[in-house]
Amino acid sequence: MLIIAKHAAGKVLKKDNLQIASEAKLAKKMDPRTIDATSGMFYYDNYFQGFKTVEKILNSLTDEEFYAYSASDGGFEFKEAVLNWVFDSYLSELRATTHIQVLATPGGTGAIFSSLFNSLDPEETVLFPNLYWAPYLGIAINLGFKTKTYPLFSDKSFNITGFKEAAEELIQKQGKLVTIINDPCNNPSGYSLSETELREIIVFLNNSGVPCTLIYDIAYLDFAAEDQLRFRKNFKILSEAGSNVLISIAFSASKTFSVYGQRLGAQIIMSKNEESASEFYNASNFTARNTWSNVNKGLINLLIKINKDQELKKQILDELAFVKGIIKERAQIFLKEADSVNLSTYPYKSGFFVSIPVANRDAVLDALIKEEKIYLIPGTDSIRLAFCSVPATELKGLAERIKKVIDQVLI
């Protein structure tokens, strides 16, 4: 007798990043020599601390600003705050060339869920690269969608040919295309698309002759470059999308403001076609109200306060710059050593993670734990190391230790 719904039967959360990270944390507590390179949160040297400016703003909120319900889409002031943060000085230019809608979501995860839920029907297929953030697959499975992947890299750059071939196949089969790209600072590789690569994707979608949705996941936008505007220029490229294309951007406040468990993000909808943008917004807002209802009021007000006060914004940007500097230094240490011991990695540009291609992933991960007490995250034929959570001192010598274990497993 089946009590559970047919669609829910057999679903189990296995090898989940958050679960592996909590196992690694426990191991580190028992033995401080453990290397925990699992967590997608920024840690100073083995301790977590929120941004001082965030703390100051949250502590200044009135009870109502902190505890009340928020509007299901976050409300007008929040929407303006998100658009100003994400698009920055490009906002007015973008508004002049494309229709923009926005709503609050519980993290970038909520924005990806809503984008997928509202762009596909059951049994239809979403396309993303073979190196991907695991919940893309989980959300698709949970919603009854199929998935298709293509190799993210061709040599050291984005595999545009592989993307086009896979997309073309889907277009022929289902007469539409829904695809997810996590950029810049792709999780798990640390790669960022060049302007040419991103433009080539947009041109392909424009010429596809079918309805396309590009879910552009910008979880790590604020960690991509010292110059905050450098990768925001990408939104101008996205605004070149034609009226057959809808762009749904998933913004994560978790990463930008170091407020991971507090759950705030935003879904920003862009289209040349006003009706498509409004329709997608309406459906997404319906999804929001009838799935999670509304999101963290305190964080909604955090963004509103930052938007209204340039001094607060500057303070946040300074804190972000400091964090970016630490991550960059950690990455340099590891990558330089990886190079000198011939440990190959996928092409890293910036951000929280780097990935190492390995043939026998599970055996390597087990051996890393058993022999070296090193905890990493599994990916497709690869293992992911988080620069965001490992101190520089622990990164020294790590490439050699990992290389040794990989070589041993290969024998």
Ligand SMILES: Cc1ncc(COP(=O)(O)O)c(C=O)c1O
């Ligand atoms: C690629 C990617 N997208 C989206 C998210 C969403 O994060 P959150 O829901 O905490 O904003 C994450 C978090 O790890 C991520 O790595």
